[in-house]
Amino acid sequence: MLLHNANILVIDDDEDVLVALRLLLKSKVKEVVVNKNPNMLQSLMQAHKFDVVILDMNFNGLVNTGNEGIFWLNKIKKQDPNVAVILITAYGDIDLAIRSLKEGASDFIVKPWKNEKIVGTIKELLEKNKKRQPKKLPLDSEIKIIGDSDPMQDVFVKLKKVAPTDANILILGENGTGKDLIAKAIHENSLRKNMPFIKVDVGALTETLFESELFGYKKGAFTDAREDRKGRFEAANGGTLFLDEIGNITPRQQSRLLTVLQNRQVTPLGSNQAVAIDIRLICATNVPISELADEERFRKDLIYRINTVDITIPPLRDRGSDIALLANYFVTFYAEKYGKGTFTLTPDFIQKLKKHHFSGNVRELQYAIERAIIMAEQQTLAASDLTFSAIEQSHTPLLQNETNLDIVERNTILNVIEKNEGNISKSAKELGITRAALYRRLNKYEL
Structure with missing residues (x-):
């Protein structure tokens, strides 16, 4: 952000300081607000969006320990974690300076200051904040899709081109990459954005539920059909229908879906109309396109219908700097959600994240950060504060020479549960056992 666009708040109980800073900055920035009373901080920050707060360290005039400044610093960062705070005092105590920086201050200046120094510090902080702001989907969307890596920029370019059209889209990507967010963003940037957006997890629907959920039914069509009900196709009329896990539907379900897409009409169960x-x-699907192209698994004529344009969401491990961007976003989000103040991430915390494989992608990162925030005992998060769940830690491919049946069974169960995102019913069905049998095995292997 350029200096002349900045809004600055100065809080100091010394009238001379307020006058001096107001005169210094008023011709260089967009707005300077000054106030002697730190108790006005909350109301001032609610009324204005400030980019930098210049805060005195001592207010009571009796004990110059800096504790007052630390107290108000924490209040500021709790209300707006992104605002830069410069602490200013007449006492150049290095221990106090270090403490204030650990608490979330952006810089520390000692009175009397040089005007060039304080203006330069503000400029530097504005530039740092600008670089730190996560890049989001460059479209007219409230959906937060964060990323500035080359793979995500390629996704954004394709989204910008296809969103305004009516083309059918197939979103490909591993579990946890954010396929549902991409689908919502496409809808919000389409000409249908004011019409319904309906999501259906078709991979979880049985043969009977598939038709009744998608196509609807008439009263009396089956035992529990006590009234007419519209299907998801009708509910989405005029808008967007998002079919998640499309790669898991059966050949019969594929045939019924293809008929509807070809004819652009549905016939509710129990009706001839x-x-x-x-x-x-x-x-959307986590099944690779190469597997979908196998006609024994998926009809090619249906692929052509649903895949006018395909968008592949890269796995998190291929997104480089996005890992740190997303980590900072989730830290701010969960710190605010749980009322835990402002956190600083150490380099080894970020390094540990970057070295992790993230088989669960952004969703796994999100839950790992949430865990770290909940369990944190101080405001600085180090590598030791970052842990991954048992399933994530146990994500290891089956060894070709592994012959121990218990190990093979345990790893198979872990892989299937992860593939189905923790859904026990779907996992048991895929493993060919009952839910009760799967729970017994989970207890057996202490999973």
Whole structure:
């Protein structure tokens, strides 16, 4: 951010300091607000969006320990974690300076100051804040899709091109990469944004539920059909229908879906009357496109229908600097959610994140950060504060020469549960055992 666009707040009980800083900055920045009373901080910050707060360290005039400044610093950072705070005092105590920086201050200046020094410090902080701001989806969207890595920039470019069209989209990517966020962003930037956005996890629907959920039914169509009900296709009419986990539907379900997409109409269960539909279709799957192309698994004519344009979301391990960006975003989010103040991340904390494989991608990172915030005992997060769940730590591929049946079974169960994002019913079905049997095995292996 340029200096002339900045809004500055100065809090100091010395009238001379307020006058001096106001005169110094008023011609260089957009707005300077000065006040003698730190108790006005909350109301002032609610009324204005400040980029920098210049805060005195001592207010009572009796004991110049700096504790008052630390107290108000914490109040400021709790209300706005992103604002830069410069602490200013007549006492050049290095221990106090270090303490204030650990508590979240951006810099520390000793009275009397040089005007060039304080203006230069403000400029530097504004530039740092500008670089630190996460880059988001460059579209008209409230959805937070954060990333400035080259792979994500490629995704953003493609989204900007396809969102305003009515093309059917197939979103590809591993579990936890954010396919649902991409689908919502496409809808919010389309001509249908004021119409419904309906999401269906079709991979979790049985044969019977698939038709009743998607196409609807008439009263009396089956035992529990006590009234007419619209299906998801009708509910999405005029808007966007998002079919998640499309790669897991059966051949019969594929056939029924293809018929609807070709005819642009649905026939509710128990009815002979077709209903015309007007939807934009977005589908998503974690199944690689090469596997979908296998006709024994998926109909090619259906792929052509759902895949006018495909968008592949890169795994987190391929997104480089995005790991640190996302970590900082989630730290700020969960610190605010749990009322735990402002946190600083040490280099070894970030390094540990970057070395992790993140088989669960952004979702795994999100939960790891939430855990760290909840368990934190101080405001600086180090590598020792970062832990991963048992399933994440146990994510190791099966060794080709592994012959111990217990180890093979344990690893298979872990991989299937992770693939199904912790869904026990789906995991048990895929493993060919009952839920009760799967729970017994989880207890057996202490998972």
